[in-house]
Amino acid sequence: MSVSQQSASSTSSVVRRTLVVGAVVSAVGLVLSSSLFPHASQAQQPAAALAPAPAPTNAPPVLVTGLPDFTQLVEKVGPAVVSIRTTQRVGGDETGETDEAEAQMREFFRRFFGTPLPEPDQRRSTPRQGPGGQGEERPRGLGSGFIVSQDGYVLTNAHVVEGADEVYVNLTDKREFKAKVVGTDKRTDVAVLKIEASKLPAPVRVGDVNRLKVGEWVMAIGTPFGLENTVTAGIVSAKARDTGEEIRFIQTDVAVNPGNSGGPLINMRGEVVGINSQILSRSGGFMGISLSIPIDDAMKVADQLRTSGKVTRGRIGVSIAPVTKEVAESIGLGKAMGALVQGVEPGTPADKAGLEAGDIITQFNGTTIENVADLPRLVAATKPGTTSALKVFRRGAYKDLKVTVAELDAPTSTAAKSAPAKLAANALGLSLVDLNAAQKRELRQSGGVLVEKVQGPAARAGLRPGDVILSVANVQVADVKQFEATLAKVDKARPVSVLVRRGEWAQYVVIRPAP
Template identity: 60%
Template sequence: MMPIVPWKKSLNAWVLLAAVGSASALSLFPTHAAQAQSAPMQRTLPDFTDLVDQVGPSVVNIRTLEKVSSRAGAGTGMDEDMLEFFRRFGLPVPQVPRQTPKQQRPQPEEEAQPRGVGSGFILTPDGFIMTNAHVVEDADEVLVTLTDKREFKARIVGSDKRTDVAVVKIEASGLPAVKLGDVARLRVGEWVMAIGSPFGLENTVTAGIVSAKQRETGDYLPFIQTDVAINPGNSGGPLINMRGEVIGINSQIYSRSGGFMGISFAIPIDEAIRVSDQLRVSGRVSRGRIGVQIDQVTKEVADSVGLSKAQGALVRGVESGSPADKAGVEPGDVILRFDGKPIEKSADLPRLVGNTKPGSRSTLTVFRRGANRDLAITVAEIEPDSVAARKSDRDDKPRSSSAAQSLGLVVTELTAAQKKELKLKGGVRVDAATEAAARAGLREGDVILSVANVETLSVKDFEQALAKADRSKVISVLFRRGDWTQLATLRPAR
């Protein structure tokens, strides 16, 4: 009978038996086979110490200040000590009489107060430093601290909010500049490292892997996604590969709490350098535009227009007088290529156009009514966002019908004055849009030009077009909003 032993001894016995059993089993196989099986276990975690020594001196801490008026003593004619006396004993503070000449009154002084903390890295030995635009935005003073504790006042060379890239300059020489990497060689799963100043803690090192590439979170940049710990203060710091090369600028995090949650985004360094080169030359970034409003080409859209697969950028609207308008682009076109480069998804178009020098002549390949067409277009320069307000003549009372109401629309005739103002020969004005119309993006003030590819110069035309439309399918609506002609698709309720 086998004696009962304590759990600890029993466990040791089992370990011993397992070891003996393993040794016996291994003796049945050749030695080289056992070595081959254990080979994959030789991998070890990466050591970042040499990278920190190599790249660390190139990373800087950036503090920003803003000037705030000091109101202490303003308009009282007394110093801070006297003001404190009145406050401590609850006495009313006397004011300077109105008749006192303005030039004799004490003027409020401006004090530089801390505004924020970020990171950056040295681009060139003569003091050009790259960071995020949001780090230096609205700053009155920028202070750069090197790892050797030297501090410099920096000049903002230029910043670009669209890509969140900024360049600042300090007066120094012989600085340790970073080495730039090739983003095209970056692989998902690759180890990467970040150095920055989270919460003001200078030269903090964190590491992780590349989680994904080409993440669509902006109009002009496909981001690098990582699981590197990034927190407030890391913004503007470098993302570094295992070769000690900068392959991105840490810029954003996804968070529900405001803190790190395992998803961070970095601006690819090749895109950032393209922007920084323009900032260093002219202090601003010049981008191309063609004046189209675009949307994704879904499988449903591709099937409806006859495309073999969902690709390209669907033109929802064309700005009046824009390069696209002059080139003959129409709402409903699908842009497949720009200057011969394929448009796989809608986000590809603004990047290709934006990187094109304004004034350049390019070629658009569009898919329209079952065939490809090449259109010559001259790229214009992008303008600051502006909102144009237009007055509407609302003298006529809304006129609706059962057909229009079934789509959530209330429409009226255009007046002669409205036709003249909009330079249209006809159309119907949307006075209310709910349900299907609202879901399609229509709103009050839009002017409907056609329904289901039938021109609607009047409410009568509109009603007839709706009556003939197949309610089992989506109904295309061409409409005008301001200077833009756009395309919407309505899904009638069943």
């Protein structure tokens, strides 16, 4: 290679190195300038990159802006919330109910505290004697309650004071008063207590449950595990939750534990909307589902307890069952609603009003019966002696009846009478015979057919020998001849509804013909 070539090569190499170094320096300069002079850097960006994207003009407004502050509610309502302790006197022999209570208490400690129950000698080192030396006075339970009037009436749960010999109410100012149990109602789990005290805290304000909304914040104050005036909060998960009991509960996710029972459920206006009563749990502890008695139901019961010491309810004397979608369609009711009358007790208001087994009660005093549980609640809330209007669906048509509500007392042993029913014959796998005179007298039925053998579609539908068919396709049948004549008019390809009496009760059954 010549000198000139070496020189050119050297020059080229220097130029390349210079370009590379220059490029690096330029890059560093850009980085430095962007960090030291941010505005200058941004000024070189396109204007569109600087401005945020405009919000859609139809975007919904923000509905939740933050968590609520409960401090003022606690200060306002807290003093009216009380803790309740109960005691029970026991004799020297610890057997029977005492042993059962001991076992329950041990299980309680194991589940909730993870520790064994202290031994008897530890718990009874300083026993308290009951009045006149009537046995030892033992702690029985703890609960909560709240003051509803300035003259000392307290509302709580019936199960908090059930079985107690003595009940004591403790206020937040550390005063304790012996309470009188004015009355309890197990069906709604409501109890009213009375304490004789002066300078009581202001009573709670009662809210309107109808204004309560699902998703609304609520707060509970109570004495879980003996921890007085414990505050927990959550939201309303559901309203009118039906658990098969007389009342429909307010469901929340507010933490409720043993000892919270009887305490108030409070809305954001500082009003009591419910009484904390139950939890649904697989473990025995709180699992996110708490049930509260609506305050309007509780106050109706409390008013009766304060007035007479008991709750008076109505009854009409029927046994009822749900109406399934299948049955509703088969008898032409349109939709599954109402209460299906399975049986009518002789001599009761329902019997005198002309109700029959197989009737579907769709309205009581103008209120629609959407669910079978609606009827007992409406009847129970009716004052005995009141004449009420019934609308029933009977054999394809609506009928209006009047019933005079009686007072609900101890269950009667009177057998229920059953009436019309619906079913099918030979094509449905049934062998039928007429009822004889003795059977009609025994069943108190003027007609119907007796099932002798069952096979095919009828067997699959659950019918069995000994059942009595009272009607088929909404037509009462007096004998086998009428049954078969009625069945002959039914579309053979469609399911057939029959009213079947088994024992003392009647029930609709839908038989699907063989394909």
